[in-house]
Amino acid sequence: MVRVCGEYAVHGAGTEEHMNKQFTADELAFRDEVRAFLRERLPEDISHKVRNDLVLGRDDYVRWQKVLHARGWAGVNWPVEHGGTGWTPVQKYIFAGECAAAYAPRIVPFGLAMVGPVIYTFGNAGQKARFLPDILASNVWWCQGYSEPGAGSDLASLRTSAVRDGDHYVVNGTKTWTTMGQWADWIFCLVRTGGPGVKPQAGISFLLIDMQTPGIRVSPIRLLDGTPEVNEVHFDNVRVPAANLVGEENRGWTCAKYLLTHERTGIAQVAKSRVRLARLKEIARATAHEGAPLLEDPLFARRVAEVETDLIALEYTELRALASVSTGKAPGPESSILKIKGTEIAQSIDELLVEAAGWYALPFVPEQFHAGYEGWRIGPGAAANAAPIYFNNRKASIYGGSNEIQRNIIAKDVLGL
Amino acid sequence: MDFDYTQEQQLLRDSVARFVREQYAFDARRGIVASARGFSSQHWKLFADLGWLALPVAEDDGGLGAGLTELAILFEQFGKGLVVEPYLASIVLGAGLVAELGNPAQREAMLPAIMAGDMQLALAFAEPASRYGLARIATTAGRRGEGWSLSGHKCVALNAPNADAILVSARAADGGIGVFRVAPDSAGLALHGYATIDGSRAADVTLDAVQLPADALLGTTAAGPGALARVIDRATLCVCAEAVGAMDALLWKTVEYTKTRRQFGVAIASFQALQHRMAEMFIELEQSRSILMMALMAAEAGEALARPVSAAKARIGRAARRIGQEAIQLHGGIGVTDELDVGHYFKRLTAIEALFGNTDFHLRRFGESHD
Numbered sequence: 079m080v081r082v083c084g085e086y087a088v089h090g091a092g093t094e095e096h097m098n099k100q101f102t103a104d105e106l107a108f109r110d111e112v113r114a115f116l117r118e119r120l121p122e123d124i125s126h127k128v129r130n131d132l133v134l135g136r137d138d139y140v141r142w143q144k145v146l147h148a149r150g151w152a153g154v155n156w157p158v159e160h161g162g163t164g165w166t167p168v169q170k171y172i173f174a175g176e177c178a179a180a181y182a183p184r185i186v187p188f189g190l191a192m193v194g195p196v197i198y199t200f201g202n203a204g205q206k207a208r209f210l211p212d213i214l215a216s217n218v219w220w221c222q223g224y225s226e227p228g229a230g231s232d233l234a235s236l237r238t239s240a241v242r243d244g245d246h247y248v249v250n251g252t253k254t255w256t257t258m259g260q261w262a263d264w265i266f267c268l269v270r271t272g273g274p275g276v277k278p279q280a281g282i283s284f285l286l287i288d289m290q291t292p293g294i295r296v297s298p299i300r301l302l303d304g305t306p307e308v309n310e311v312h313f314d315n316v317r318v319p320a321a322n323l324v325g326e327e328n329r330g331w332t333c334a335k336y337l338l339t340h341e342r343t344g345i346a347q348v349a350k351s352r353v354r355l356a357r358l359k360e361i362a363r364a365t366a367h368e369g370a371p372l373l374e375d376p377l378f379a380r381r382v383a384e385v386e387t388d389l390i391a392l393e394y395t396e397l398r399a400l401a402s403v404s405t406g407k408a409p410g411p412e413s414s415i416l417k418i419k420g421t422e423i424a425q426s427i428d429e430l431l432v433e434a435a436g437w438y439a440l441p442f443v444p445e446q447f448h449a450g451y452e453g454w455r456i457g458p459g460a461a462a463n464a465a466p467i468y469f470n471n472r473k474a475s476i477y478g479g480s481n482e483i484q485r486n487i488i489a490k491d492v493l494g495l
Numbered sequence: 496m497d498f499d500y501t502q503e504q505q506l507l508r509d510s511v512a513r514f515v516r517e518q519y520a521f522d523a524r525r526g527i528v529a530s531a532r533g534f535s536s537q538h539w540k541l542f543a544d545l546g547w548l549a550l551p552v553a554e555d556d557g558g559l560g561a562g563l564t565e566l567a568i569l570f571e572q573f574g575k576g577l578v579v580e581p582y583l584a585s586i587v588l589g590a591g592l593v594a595e596l597g598n599p600a601q602r603e604a605m606l607p608a609i610m611a612g613d614m615q616l617a618l619a620f621a622e623p624a625s626r627y628g629l630a631r632i633a634t635t636a637g638r639r640g641e642g643w644s645l646s647g648h649k650c651v652a653l654n655a656p657n658a659d660a661i662l663v664s665a666r667a668a669d670g671g672i673g674v675f676r677v678a679p680d681s682a683g684l685a686l687h688g689y690a691t692i693d694g695s696r697a698a699d700v701t702l703d704a705v706q707l708p709a710d711a712l713l714g715t716t717a718a719g720p721g722a723l724a725r726v727i728d729r730a731t732l733c734v735c736a737e738a739v740g741a742m743d744a745l746l747w748k749t750v751e752y753t754k755t756r757r758q759f760g761v762a763i764a765s766f767q768a769l770q771h772r773m774a775e776m777f778i779e780l781e782q783s784r785s786i787l788m789m790a791l792m793a794a795e796a797g798e799a800l801a802r803p804v805s806a807a808k809a810r811i812g813r814a815a816r817r818i819g820q821e822a823i824q825l826h827g828g829i830g831v832t833d834e835l836d837v838g839h840y841f842k843r844l845t846a847i848e849a850l851f852g853n854t855d856f857h858l859r860r861f862g863e864s865h866d
Contacts, residue, residue: 383858485770
């Protein structure tokens with residue numbers, strides 16, 4: 079009898095040796111190619127920041143994404159016809175793992191993972207030609223205009239209006255939680271175009287808006303870690319060319335749902351969690367606790383082992399999802415598992431890092447985590463950054479459709495409840 | 496990338512699923528559990544005829560030479576039907592150790608009879624003071640002329656009341672661990688049989704200077720510890736697969752029940768408090784499936800089993816407890832009655848948690864393994 083998945087598997091048990099036995103020769107060659115590329119082309123000042131939890135600026139992300147683009151690797155999930163890699167799921171998996179292990183910055187998702195796929199799936203020829211090349215080349219920074227102060231989990235209740243006036247729409251309203259909106263050149267928005275009495279999902283359209291248009295005002299929102307990572311974006315009689323409508327008027331919910339499902343599959347962040355878990359173990363080995371390494375404390379070790387087994391399981395859940403997508407299926411409601419478990423695991427690791435920091439969970443010294451800081455350093459490594467990261471990442475189980483919404487999706491679409 | 500089964504594997508799965516569907520309705524199972532021996536000889540003969548008893552035995556020994564993946568397929572379906580026939584004890588543990596350790600004469604003396612369904616084995620390896628540590632063996636094997644003399648106390652030996660031969664692990668004077676073939680009616684051997692919480696049969700076995708011939712030792716005492724560890728790891732993966740099948744059955748039984756059970760004028764499935772708990776059951780099930788696949792792939796690639804097996808057993812143990820308890824809770828009062836099958840799945844899952852090392856044991860072994 080033939081062995082299951084004989085052609086493929088990955089390093090679930092987390093060892094180099096395991097990995098070598100599981101990948102095919104071609105896949106190992108690809109891995110080496112990615113490693114060599116990262117060694118040669120990932121700017122050292124940028125990976126230094128990622129490795130040490132230092133603050134990254136707009137330019138850091140753009141510079142790195144341009145390096146990827148020069149190699150033809152910016153559109154990881156894009157089909158070849160639109161300038162993507164056309165990689166197999168295994169290649170994508172290897173690429174994500176190697177990038178995380180080399181401390182590359184994350185790829186900013188709003189252009190490459192969100193609006194890009196919406197445009198090549200639902201946009202017209204003109205829109206594809208106009209927007210896709212700049213997204214791939216990271217010439218244009220995009221942000222997401224979905225949530226509103228009154229429309230969170232109940233996204234379809236959004237009220238930002240777009241009223242047709244000749245060959246323009248006039249947009250009024252407020253979008254919120256707009257991540258990195260302060261750096262954005264363009265925003266993709268869900269707006270209400272349908273008149274009163276229409277079913278809420280039916281009157282929504284998907285609109286691309288130049289952030290330079292008169293009437294747009296961006297105001298920062300400070301999060302628990304003190305950073306203005308997200309914003310409110312206000313629209314006051316903003317005139318948007320009707321040519322910027324993607325898909326049909328009042329049919330934007332289709333784009334929204336497509337994007338949300340794609341967002342969820344990328345949201346598991348398995349590779350990043352693996353790197354952070356390795357760091358946690360390294361710290362716990364080096365931290366003295368009652369005269370022995372913290373990692374040898376049975377209570378702490380148990381919690382590390384629990385989160386690690388959960389992460390291994392999630393790694394294979396993600397591979398199963400990737401395998402299913404590669405056979406042509408759209409990411410299904412099972413991607414909700416990735417969202418829920420991926421964020422829960424990441425948050426558990428954040429928590430354990432705070433506990434490993436001990437006393438150094440207390441100092442709040444954000445200036446220490448800017449490149450070029452030369453003052454006296456508080457705490458070992460990034461210990462004094464563990465709590466701010468933990469605070470910040472409480473967002474993970476809330477954004478992208480809260481974990482409660484994901485459970486609703488599983489209950490309805492998988493279990494038929 | 497292909498997580499799907501091969502055609503042969505699908506045929507095996509369909510064949511076991513058909514058996515469970517057609518022969519293992521809950522009432523039929525109840526009759527088997529209540530019978531004197533606690534399993535059906537007819538079913539056992541059928542297993543032999545279908546080749547299932549020969550599945551893991553090497554082709555050189557007349558078997559089918561299937562891998563752990565095929566065993567996992569079989570056990571997942573067994574889990575869905577709560578099959579009580581002693582496949583784990585007799586085939587995975589018993590025949591598995593004979594194949595690992597036995598010399599050609601010993602293999603020839605047992606494996607053909609086992610595969611034909613004419614002989615059943617039990618493995619007596621655990622001891623009251625050993626808990627889950629395989630090397631903590633107080634039972635001794637002393638030399639007596641050319642032969643051996645065994646003394647000690649073995650606990651919870653699965654299927655021992657039905658076994659034609661009991662394989663007993665014992666510490667030899669040279670420090671090695673031997674596995675000995677012992678006849679249940681040997682002088683000095685007392686077998687205290689009982690039913691287990693999940694409807695199987697087991698026994699505590701005491702040995703008081705039981706005299707054995709030289710060839711009762713399977714292979715050598717040097718090879719004993721490694722062979723025991725490998726066979727127990729394989730058996731652990733088998734019950735992990737069985738747990739996945741049982742959890743799958745429990746999830747869907749619970750979903751169906753909440754759709755039909757009405758309170759306050761509506762189906763209780765309409766309550767979000769219950770929907771989210773079932774969504775969590777689904778996530779636990781899928782995470783279990785995923786980590787089982789990881790461990791099977793590692794096994795098929797010939798890697799050391801300790802780390803992947805412990806990862807799987809620890810993760811699945813947590814899921815099994817949660818899904819079992821939730822299934823009972825969501826069924827309400829009927830869930831704690833003996834009449835409904837749901838409680839019996841819960842009992843089997845609870846037994847699996849305790850088999851071959853509980854969640855704490857495997858979390859520790861996983862945490863201490865090198866990565």
